[in-house]
Amino acid sequence: SSHEHKLNFRQSKEACLSYIQDALLQKQWKRAAEFLTCYVESLEKDYSREQIGPSEMIWRIGTEILWHHSQSSMKEFNCFMEQMKTLGVKRYLKVCLEHVFHLLCNGQIDEAYQNLSLAESWRFGEQTAIQDKEMKLIEAYRGLLDYYSWSKQKNILLEHSEDGFSDLAVEQEMHSYFRKAAVSLKEIIKIPGVWDIFVKCYVDLLEFYGDHNEARQVLNEYAYNSKFPANPNAHVYLYQFLKRQGESKKSLISALKILHDIVPSHELMIDFNTMLQKSKKRKKHLLGLEVIFAALDYAGWKENAKAWSCLARQVKQIVTSEKHLDWIKQEWNSRKDWWPAFHFSRFLAKRNWQENESLSYEKALVAGILLGKDCKYFKYVSHQGCKAQLKRFRMLKKFVNRHNPVYLRISG
Amino acid sequence: RDFNERCAQCSEVNWGLTDGGRFYCRSCHNVTEKTREVVNTDFITNSRVQTISKGSRKQEKNDAGCEWYICEGFQLVLKKQAEALEALGVCPQMKDEILCNFWRCYLQKSKQAYCKRPAGETVKALSECESSTDVDSDPERPSLLHLLSLSESEGDLQTDCSFASSVSKVSDSTSVYSGSVDGSLYLMKNQKEKLTMTMPMTLSFCYMALLWLREPITLSELLRFVVEGHVPYLNVFQHFPEKMKLCGLDLRIFCVESWPVYEEVFNKMHELAAFLDLPRFPDITDSCFLHPDMLCMKYLMEANLPDELHNWTCRVVKKIGIGEVDFLTLMPGNKSTRKVKYDVLAAAVIVVVLKLLFLLDDHYEWLLSEFAEERNKNNTEGGPYFEFKKWYEVVKQSLDVEQKKLDEERAKYLWRCEKPLFYSVKNKSKVLKRRQMVVNLQSQFGKLSGSVRRAEKPNPSSFQLSWSEENTDGSCFHRHSLKGVLQEKCGLLTAMNPDYWLCTVKLCNEKLCGHLAHYREVEFPQSYHFVLGLFSFLLRIQPSYIHDEVCMIEHKLFNKKLYKKLKYNTVLRK
Numbered sequence: 001s002s003h004e005h006k007l008n009f010r011q012s013k014e015a016c017l018s019y020i021q022d023a024l025l026q027k028q029w030k031r032a033a034e035f036l037t038c039y040v041e042s043l044e045k046d047y048s049r050e051q052i053g054p055s056e057m058i059w060r061i062g063t064e065i066l067w068h069h070s071q072s073s074m075k076e077f078n079c080f081m082e083q084m085k086t087l088g089v090k091r092y093l094k095v096c097l098e099h100v101f102h103l104l105c106n107g108q109i110d111e112a113y114q115n116l117s118l119a120e121s122w123r124f125g126e127q128t129a130i131q132d133k134e135m136k137l138i139e140a141y142r143g144l145l146d147y148y149s150w151s152k153q154k155n156i157l158l159e160h161s162e163d164g165f166s167d168l169a170v171e172q173e174m175h176s177y178f179r180k181a182a183v184s185l186k187e188i189i190k191i192p193g194v195w196d197i198f199v200k201c202y203v204d205l206l207e208f209y210g211d212h213n214e215a216r217q218v219l220n221e222y223a224y225n226s227k228f229p230a231n232p233n234a235h236v237y238l239y240q241f242l243k244r245q246g247e248s249k250k251s252l253i254s255a256l257k258i259l260h261d262i263v264p265s266h267e268l269m270i271d272f273n274t275m276l277q278k279s280k281k282r283k284k285h286l287l288g289l290e291v292i293f294a295a296l297d298y299a300g301w302k303e304n305a306k307a308w309s310c311l312a313r314q315v316k317q318i319v320t321s322e323k324h325l326d327w328i329k330q331e332w333n334s335r336k337d338w339w340p341a342f343h344f345s346r347f348l349a350k351r352n353w354q355e356n357e358s359l360s361y362e363k364a365l366v367a368g369i370l371l372g373k374d375c376k377y378f379k380y381v382s383h384q385g386c387k388a389q390l391k392r393f394r395m396l397k398k399f400v401n402r403h404n405p406v407y408l409r410i411s412g
Numbered sequence: 413r414d415f416n417e418r419c420a421q422c423s424e425v426n427w428g429l430t431d432g433g434r435f436y437c438r439s440c441h442n443v444t445e446k447t448r449e450v451v452n453t454d455f456i457t458n459s460r461v462q463t464i465s466k467g468s469r470k471q472e473k474n475d476a477g478c479e480w481y482i483c484e485g486f487q488l489v490l491k492k493q494a495e496a497l498e499a500l501g502v503c504p505q506m507k508d509e510i511l512c513n514f515w516r517c518y519l520q521k522s523k524q525a526y527c528k529r530p531a532g533e534t535v536k537a538l539s540e541c542e543s544s545t546d547v548d549s550d551p552e553r554p555s556l557l558h559l560l561s562l563s564e565s566e567g568d569l570q571t572d573c574s575f576a577s578s579v580s581k582v583s584d585s586t587s588v589y590s591g592s593v594d595g596s597l598y599l600m601k602n603q604k605e606k607l608t609m610t611m612p613m614t615l616s617f618c619y620m621a622l623l624w625l626r627e628p629i630t631l632s633e634l635l636r637f638v639v640e641g642h643v644p645y646l647n648v649f650q651h652f653p654e655k656m657k658l659c660g661l662d663l664r665i666f667c668v669e670s671w672p673v674y675e676e677v678f679n680k681m682h683e684l685a686a687f688l689d690l691p692r693f694p695d696i697t698d699s700c701f702l703h704p705d706m707l708c709m710k711y712l713m714e715a716n717l718p719d720e721l722h723n724w725t726c727r728v729v730k731k732i733g734i735g736e737v738d739f740l741t742l743m744p745g746n747k748s749t750r751k752v753k754y755d756v757l758a759a760a761v762i763v764v765v766l767k768l769l770f771l772l773d774d775h776y777e778w779l780l781s782e783f784a785e786e787r788n789k790n791n792t793e794g795g796p797y798f799e800f801k802k803w804y805e806v807v808k809q810s811l812d813v814e815q816k817k818l819d820e821e822r823a824k825y826l827w828r829c830e831k832p833l834f835y836s837v838k839n840k841s842k843v844l845k846r847r848q849m850v851v852n853l854q855s856q857f858g859k860l861s862g863s864v865r866r867a868e869k870p871n872p873s874s875f876q877l878s879w880s881e882e883n884t885d886g887s888c889f890h891r892h893s894l895k896g897v898l899q900e901k902c903g904l905l906t907a908m909n910p911d912y913w914l915c916t917v918k919l920c921n922e923k924l925c926g927h928l929a930h931y932r933e934v935e936f937p938q939s940y941h942f943v944l945g946l947f948s949f950l951l952r953i954q955p956s957y958i959h960d961e962v963c964m965i966e967h968k969l970f971n972k973k974l975y976k977k978l979k980y981n982t983v984l985r986k
Contacts, residue, residue, distance in 0.1 A: 004954075005952045005953055006670065006673055007822055007825065008670035009669040009670070009827050012825045012827070015819070015822055015823035018823075019823045030860065030862035031861075033857045033858075033860035033862075034824075034857075035823065036853075036857045037853075037858045037861060038823070038824040038826060040853040040854055041827060041850050043850050043853075044828055044833075044843070044846050044847065044850060058853065062853070062857070065857070065860065069860050071859075071860060080856065083852065083853070086849075087849070
């Protein structure tokens with residue numbers, strides 16, 4: 001590589017930054033600090049044409065170093081953040097917010113709250129309007145901390161009431177926190193975005209004070225308003241709320257249906273499948289089958305005995321009734337090329353048998369039906385099971401043998 | 413010192429300056445009417461100048477600073493540089509006589525001092541510039557606003573036009589454009605007419621003086637000392653006296669934010685020598701440090717090559733006549749001779765010698781090395797034969813280490829200094845605040861840097877790589893023998909290598925494209941590239957410049973053969 005023997009300020013600082021970057025990536029905090037020390041004089045030049053100027057660089061890099069460096073204290077960190085706040089008025093609220101996050105990570109809730117309150121009261125000409133989004137976030141987090149305080153008070157109150165005390169002061173404080181929290185949280189969730197934690201807390205507040213209508217509205221908005229980004233959690237929260245409210249199975253199912261569409265591998269799919277199987281409608285049973293098959297497409301579910309037992313139960317039921325074998329055929333069609341290697345290899349048979357007998361039982365049933373009694377998985381597991389003289393495996397073997405023709409019809 | 417008239421009252425010649433800028437006789441306190449017309453260089457250099465302080469004048473008046481001219485500033489810079497060079501071992505003559513005289517001559521020739529010109533002219537010229545909004549009066553002269561918006565040192569706080577619009581004149585002779593009297597005029601002068609002084613040119617002055625005295629410092633060394641901080645250049649203005657306020661356009665003149673470039677300093681020096689109408693410089697003879705024979709010896713040592721190679725460099729030097737006094741000595745204004753870069757020339761000679769003996773085609777040198785290795789294994793008497801491979805490994809390792817250090821130094825280079833710079837009094841507080849913050853952050857993160865404290869600048873040394881013969885690991889090749897690559901023919905030692913490859917068959921026209929040849933790494937053997945890289949590192953200069961000299965030398969060396977070939981080609985074509 002040819003080394004330039006010229007050097008100017010800009011090139012020198014660019015080189016410095018790349019050394020800092022390397023050091024950060026390798027977690028060499030001392031070395032990063034060493035080079036940052038040389039970089040800071042960039043502050044004396046104004047790079048208003050650049051996308052990211054030196055002041056922003058120094059803020060971000062300095063934060064990383066101070067957060068991770070073994071010899072750095074929280075006091076130093078805070079002192080640094082205060083300096084950074086003075087550096088760029090256009091970034092003031094952002095720096096405040098990130099500072100607050102760090103304080104929260106460090107468990108300094110009170111300091112975080114103070115900083116948030118201070119930031120909330122900041123006004124700076126037209127900058128206030130420009131940094132409106134950050135301001136909303138700051139209010140929201142302050143509201144969140146108010147919620148946290150409310151929660152603490154609530155617990156104290158519950159404890160006291162158990163002991164037979166009634167504490168008016170605590171109650172009043174609790175209500176005041178509620179009001180503060182509710183106002184801020186309500187504001188932020190109006191804006192399209194991902195506000196899981198704010199929504200959860202707000203709904204919790206509403207439910208406590210009995211405003212279920214408002215809660216339902218909030219959750220519906222959050223889940224169904226197309227302006228908001230697609231968020232599986234929104235549907236989960238709605239489902240959980242509806243469940244708590246004792247809503248009908250119909251509404252629960254419709255809530256979970258969307259979740260299945262977005263995240264077929266979601267953990268609630270087992271509940272969903274169970275619910276669908278219990279339904280009286282035939283279409284629901286088909287959906288249930290689709291749901292459980294889809295969930296088991298994902299590697300995270302491979303060893304989930306409960307999921308397999310759901311599938312096994314449905315398959316068994318269908319096979320026994322000899323109705324709707326075409327359902328299985330349809331579901332199996334797109335999977336027959338890869339599920340055998342994915343779920344039903346001999347290696348997995350051995351492992352499943354060793355580690356989780358129930359799992360192997362359920363899987364063997366499914367394998368036996370879908371792939372026939374001669375498939376590796378079924379043969380191995382049923383053999384082992386019978387060898388171990390376990391009754392249910394003997395039953396399994398009989399069952400699969402009896403229904404072997406089904407396999408032929410499915411695979412055709 | 414220049415004012416040598418006798419005092420009217422007491423006939424003594426013992427002058428000082430009052431606050432008002434008039435001369436007064438120190439012996440009898442007779443104040444004259446003579447004001448400072450000509451730039452009195454004593455004002456700065458002669459610290460014994462005393463002033464009568466009128467009792468009523470308070471110190472704060474001095475806060476406004478004094479009137480100073482740009483060339484006074486440069487004079488200070490040169491003085492500092494000369495002092496530093498003296499500390500490095502250069503003879504005191506340089507500072508007291510040579511550099512001084514060069515500078516005075518320059519001032520005279522460029523009509524900035526030592527000539528008849530009323531003091532009011534500068535001011536008049538300045539106000540002329542400001543009042544002429546009609547740019548067409550001199551299309552080549554850039555407008556002040558234009559100058560302000562450009563910035564060499566880009567992005568300095570407030571270089572935009574909002575600053576320009578806030579200008580107001582403080583007094584008749586100083587404006588807020590600059591702390592100096594003629595800062596703005598200086599930048600607006602048509603730069604083609606005369607050589608306007610710049611910071612890089614201060615180094616040209618130094619080099620010129622060093623060359624005149626034939627001091628043992630090459631230009632590449634001088635520039636290296638500058639970068640390493642042994643010769644003041646970067647931030648030298650922090651040594652200006654308090655009274656000389658630096659701001660506004662002065663910054664564009666005195667603030668440096670790039671390392672000096674060899675070519676620029678070199679070319680300016682030659683322009684300067686011609687401009688000053690200097691006579692032929694003192695002869696560079698073969699006992700001078702700058703003579704290729706001497707420099708080759710030094711570079712051979714530094715490159716860890718065998719001393720025996722020196723015989724060969726001397727032979728090449730002699731053969732092509734580059735050791736001749738007339739070739740080496742600078743004759744200012746002579747446009748026909750090629751300007752000699754002593755350091756690059758010596759390095760190029762060594763490269764050519766290496767090519768002569770080792771071919772450096774990525775095959776032959778390794779072959780020779782294998783033979784030498786065999787011989788060294790079996791025969792340990794009579795000293796080792798030089799093995800190219802071993803040399804390559806040892807040198808490459810050291811070179812990589814040093815290069816890595818240098819790369820880090822480049823990234824860690826600090827450009828600013830204690831003295832804050834501001835364009836106008838308006839943004840002074842902002843600048844000071846920023847400076848304070850920088851200092852705080854440096855302190856905070858400096859502590860977190862661990863035990864690696866920013867080392868004091870290393871002692872200046874002439875050698876960047878050193879090899880000790882006391883090392884038993886055989887990593888020093890100075891005493892190694894070239895017997896492995898030489899053979900005797902008719903009583904003469906010649907190279908075993910019968911071949912040679914030319915870097916280029918035809919030389920370019922340097923005046924048209926700036927180079928004699930164009931060096932692209934991929935077109936040449938790796939060994940050649942390595943050797944160029946080694947000297948490139950030592951001289952802190954691009955490999956292409958060494959390559960140019962190599963081409964030049966080769967063409968001189970093989971002149972006859974090339975000439976014959978050309979003739980043959982033309983004959984064929986007919």
